[in-house]
Amino acid sequence: MTGADSPGRPDRGGSADSPGDYAADVAGEQREYAVAGRPDVRIHVRDLGLACCAVEFAAAIGRGLLVPAEPDSPGSAAVLVVSGTVTDALAPQVLAAWEALPEPKAAVSFGACSNSGGPYWDSYSVTKGVDRVIPVTTYVPGCPPRPEALVDALVSLVVPA
Amino acid sequence: MSDVVPQARGAIALDAAACTSCMLCVKECPDWCIHIESHNEEVSEPGARRPRSVAVLDSFTIDWGLCMYCGICVEVCPFDALQWVSTHDYAAAEADGLRHGIARLEEFGPSDQR
Amino acid sequence: MSAPPGELWEPWAAAVARHVADGYDRLDLLTAVDRPQSEQIEVVIHLVRRPADGGLDEVWGHTLLDRAAPVLDSVTDALPSAAWHEREIHEMFGVEVRGHPDLRPLLLHGIDGPPPLRKDTPLVARIETPWPGAEETGRRRVSVPGVPAEWLEQR
Ligand code: SF4
Numbered sequence: 001m002t003g004a005d006s007p008g009r010p011d012r013g014g015s016a017d018s019p020g021d022y023a024a025d026v027a028g029e030q031r032e033y034a035v036a037g038r039p040d041v042r043i044h045v046r047d048l049g050l051a052c053c054a055v056e057f058a059a060a061i062g063r064g065l066l067v068p069a070e071p072d073s074p075g076s077a078a079v080l081v082v083s084g085t086v087t088d089a090l091a092p093q094v095l096a097a098w099e100a101l102p103e104p105k106a107a108v109s110f111g112a113c114s115n116s117g118g119p120y121w122d123s124y125s126v127t128k129g130v131d132r133v134i135p136v137t138t139y140v141p142g143c144p145p146r147p148e149a150l151v152d153a154l155v156s157l158v159v160p161a
Numbered sequence: 162m163s164d165v166v167p168q169a170r171g172a173i174a175l176d177a178a179a180c181t182s183c184m185l186c187v188k189e190c191p192d193w194c195i196h197i198e199s200h201n202e203e204v205s206e207p208g209a210r211r212p213r214s215v216a217v218l219d220s221f222t223i224d225w226g227l228c229m230y231c232g233i234c235v236e237v238c239p240f241d242a243l244q245w246v247s248t249h250d251y252a253a254a255e256a257d258g259l260r261h262g263i264a265r266l267e268e269f270g271p272s273d274q275r
Numbered sequence: 276m277s278a279p280p281g282e283l284w285e286p287w288a289a290a291v292a293r294h295v296a297d298g299y300d301r302l303d304l305l306t307a308v309d310r311p312q313s314e315q316i317e318v319v320i321h322l323v324r325r326p327a328d329g330g331l332d333e334v335w336g337h338t339l340l341d342r343a344a345p346v347l348d349s350v351t352d353a354l355p356s357a358a359w360h361e362r363e364i365h366e367m368f369g370v371e372v373r374g375h376p377d378l379r380p381l382l383l384h385g386i387d388g389p390p391p392l393r394k395d396t397p398l399v400a401r402i403e404t405p406w407p408g409a410e411e412t413g414r415r416r417v418s419v420p421g422v423p424a425e426w427l428e429q430r
Pocket residue numbers: 051052053054083084085111112113114118119142143144145
């Protein structure tokens with residue numbers, strides 16, 4: 001992005017061939033969450049919020065279902081929640097965000113877009129499921145799914161239903 | 162399962178006995194995620210002059226991995242065979258596990274909404 | 276679909292510049308509509324200004340391009356914020372934007388093929404996926420929603 005048409009916009013490392021370094025944002029500065037009231041569910045959850053489903057992730061925080069994770073909790077697994085529409089243009093960044101997570105780790109596909117393309121199943125630009133990019137452990141249905149569905153899926157990663 | 166508010170668009174329950182295999186929901190679904198197979202059977206009833214042809218539902222599948230929860234199928238069904246329920250805890254370990262047939266769709270019912 | 280209100284602005288760039296000079300210097304919308312029936316691409320702009328006594332004045336302008344070889348004059352001289360919108364029109368509708376400073380891809384990274392927002396650009400998934408509604412009868416040919424017959428010939 002050149003200065004000519006984007007005055008005053010910070011340069012986030014984007015170029016004609018790649019969007020900004022979103023993966024670094026997700027892997028680096030992003031906050032981590034745990035399921036409220038479930039110390040037995042030892043996970044650190046990060047949200048890769050790509051579209052409206054991310055609002056439901058935020059709602060899970062807003063309603064106290066997810067709480068900030070303790071920074072040092074040994075034995076916890078990293079969980080990447082992909083909430084929203086994955087596009088072919090962004091797919092490399094999604095892969096990079098996944099690869100940047102430490103083992104052990106799991107990915108949750110949250111919502112129809114991430115599961116299959118959802119409402120954009122016929123789009124020229126939308127990836128037909130994030131599982132074409134990264135391995136998915138749990139697929140949560142919904143457009144969007146409820147925050148409760150997210151919490152249930154997160155718990156079931158550790159405590160099978 | 163966590164409690165959710167009533168009226169949540171969690172899933173769509175099928176009442177297979179009410180479904181006439183009319184295909185309206187299939188045709189109107191914008192995501193093309195309902196699949197129906199059916200066949201016709203002749204039923205002779207005592208006293209009737211000719212046997213009646215009835216559609217028999219062989220399979221009815223909704224792909225929840227694709228469904229956008231728009232409710233168009235529920236709206237267009239002339240026989241109220243599809244109803245919203247608030248159930249949401251059916252995440253799956255495989256994308257294919259979100260394809261539900263008649264048995265699972267019936268298990269969602271009866272509707273907790275009106 | 277009916278067109279938004281407003282007049283044809285000819286010549287385009289001069290008309291936009293005149294409105295900007297007239298205080299309509301806030302760009303709200305600049306996009307295009309593919310109109311295959313009339314073999315045109317319509318470009319639409321919506322400009323607003325805030326008069327000193329409050330309120331909001333708005334104005335809509337249109338121009339029509341030849342769909343076979345659409346060329347649009349850039350308005351970035353008068354309205355720098357139009358640059359991204361013109362880049363989008365360029366890649367999404369296949370419109371050449373004359374005098375634009377930088378027509379690199381904006382949204383279509385690594386997506387080749389015909390301009391996606393032309394109405395005759397096939398949606399591959401709709402061609403490859405069998406329509407479940409067609410399973411009903413072998414006799415009557417049902418038309419598939421959102422899929423023109425020409426696309427099906429590509430199956
Ligand atoms: S699944 Fe529905 S709610 Fe979620 S990101 Fe896609 S369109 Fe938005």
